[in-house]
Amino acid sequence: MAHEIFMPKLSSTMQVGTLLQWFKNEGDPVEIGEPIFEIMTDKINIEVEAYEEGILLKKYFHADDQVPVNQIIGYIGEPGEVVPDESPGIASDESTDDASKEESSSTEATVEVVDNVTSEGNLENEKVRATPAARRVARENGVNLALVQGRGPNGRVHEQDVLDYLKGNHVKATPLAKKLAQAEGVDLSTVKGTGVGGKVVKDDVVSVLQPATPAVSTDVKPEAKRVKLQGMRKVIADRMVQSKNTAPHVTLTTEVDMSKVKELRASLLPIIEKQTGYRVSFTEIIVKAVGQTLTRHKKVNASLIGDEIVYNEEVNVGLAVAVEDGLLVPVLNNVDKKGLASLTTEAKEISKLAREMKLKPNQMQGSTFTVSNLGMYAIDGFTPVINQPEVAILGVGRIQDKPVVDNGTIVIRPMMTLSLSFDHRAIDGAPAAEFLTELKRVLENPYELLV
């Protein structure tokens, strides 16, 4: 009995998946757990693994084909088994008892994938190639899969890799180097190995213990430190390139007079601090204003998924937070419906979690728009990169006193530059400009936020 392989439904919003590549050809033997093809959804790329063993009998779709969820993509079975020439369509229950049993087991397997994806689907883990077993062990032990060195094909992380990582075996060192490191209290994971495959040898530990004296000889050039692009950096690198390569970015800028926001903040500060223990910052006020404005500009609060623009109902604002050697985007949900006090509490707590790398996957999902604030630095304006599948991102510069002309006279006002990058595939200049203009107006008359 040949077993159907179909496009798994990986999220509640998923309608179609793009088949990125096949790892197997027709006639190839397939083992349970082996990746057979890779798909891309609106959120992630994932390798789909075989839950049956046998021969890949049929492939109905090619790379780059868009396949509806549950559409039969191929069959796995015994050599010589006869399967339909064309895809029979959506995998259904109208099959024999035997088949429906298989079907239900396959569905279970698919559900497992869904579980894995939704629960692990944060920025790092969703991009990491890993087996379901590896994901389970990683989840159970709170391991960030991006940090685990995968030894499977294409660097796929296997269960053993996660177990090795947990055991601390992720540092390869010679017995002598281990003894020396233990005796001297050197953390081997901080030592750069020069042995075969990066294995830490005795001399590496010794050089940590006694920093090399500056080379006297001039022909020995100091070697630059080299760090492999991996983990969070790799995820960021991939996503930035993806965004820049697919979305035609246009950045609009405007200057906002922040006098009234300053006043508002000054008067709210003691109230909110008393209520929540947190000091409300400009970020929260800007996020609130953004949320308010987005409710009236659905085009900006959208996602571009496949060849569809999804106009989101919820207004969930991602907040770019710098963490050690990286960047995370925790999400503040339903910003438009929350008051400044609860927004402040939420923003502070979620930023703290981000910096401590303790965010849960669901706290990094579902944003519909992102705010990146560099106002704490001497930055006036910049061109932020869109956090896909969102279609726009707001960059916030510093607030600086500047001479401006007001009613024919020059006055000093606290001015701030807003930079809005938008995906020109999804939005045009005029609606983006309208959004930014309204945001400016809201910030210059912020009392409406309190209404």
Added chain:
Amino acid sequence: MSKTYDVVIIGGGPGGYVAALQASRLGKKTALVEADFLGGTCLNRGCIPSKTLLKHAEVIESIEQAKEWGIETGEVSFSLEKMMKRKNDVISRLRNGIAFLMKQGKIDVLEGLGSLVTPNQVKIVNSNREEIVQANSIIIATGSTPLVPPIPGLDTVSYHTSDTIFDIKEIPESITIVGGGVIGVEFATIFSSLNTKVTMVEMADRLVPSEDPDASKLLEKLLKKKGVKILTSTKVERFEKSAMKNLVHCTDQNNKPVTIESDELLISIGRKPNLSALGNVELKMNGRFIEVNDRLETSVKNIYAIGDVIGGYQLAHVASAEGIVAANNIAGEVDKIDYKVVPRCIYTLPEIASVGLTEKEAKEKGYQVKTEKFDHVGSGKALALGETSGFSKIVYDAEYGEILGVTMVGPHVTEMISEGSAFIFLEGTIEEMAKMIHPHPTVSETLYEAAHNAFMKGKK
């Protein structure tokens, strides 16, 4: 229009031909220049012929020993002619093997004496013609020749070096070997098995002075048992020809004159680099040898040198390792030579093999040196083989049990030393060696026994 190569290697010994193979594997158009036979000293006048003859010596010794075990063979006779023929057969098979490898690797073997014309031109001269080829990179792998010291009277006597001794036609009745290094003791072993009366003269206070003193002491004892006369701390003053014999006048350790009389003379005091390939190109020297850095680059860009011509260990396997490093660097793969683990083998009976530091070297380097020796008398296998004179000795650092050096004396220890090499190379310690299961009954177990004893002492 002269031919152009990516790499031209001058010298087809174990350094040169290995470098040629590596360069060709890395996609370089390669030529190998050889004036004589492929395989160099190692194959034609060194390692291989001496090991072939030593096997003969071993068989002869086994037959002798068998008598004591109740295996009688009657009178043993041997034909030097047949032994030499077998030696030559072994050599020619190996030469053909290398020639095949060169062909397979599409390496042009240019017959003739190679020398540098400019830093990227090599002239090849043989009896028929003269040719100049262009080379983007050059590896000098011209090896070494026996060193003959300027001792008075040497020109009046006929003497052998390791280059000529392999072609003797008859077994001499007596031979004096000047130099008690590796080559000297191996020939002493061969000739004493052939019932030649052997006398060895060594200037240092012991044979194979670079090796562990325990090994030297044992070797001296065993050679003496075979009838070899050993004069250490003895200096050769002059040679003299008398009637049918050669006379060697020496001064012994007590400053008293000694004269040795023998039919043949073998000079084996060392080897000097063969610099014939340098031609017009000036390279920076390191004493008598060509100076190189750890990438095997000489002072002139794109000229590399490997093997005996740069001094150092002067071992075939070191030359090969250097050849690979040089070829890698030429191909753009940055590689450095590491001499931390170089096994050294002496094919006497029993064999001596060592790797890493000797006790003395380790102390000089400031380690907290400890040693552990296990005598083969305690090994069941050695007892069964009837070869109980040897030992296994580990030099290690007390602090972490780092294995610094291993010396083994005994049957087939040259095959076993790689265990010591592997431990040092992979930085295993006494503890791991003491925990690793070794097969029983074997002579290799003695290394484990030594490690185990050392480990248990460390725990107390």
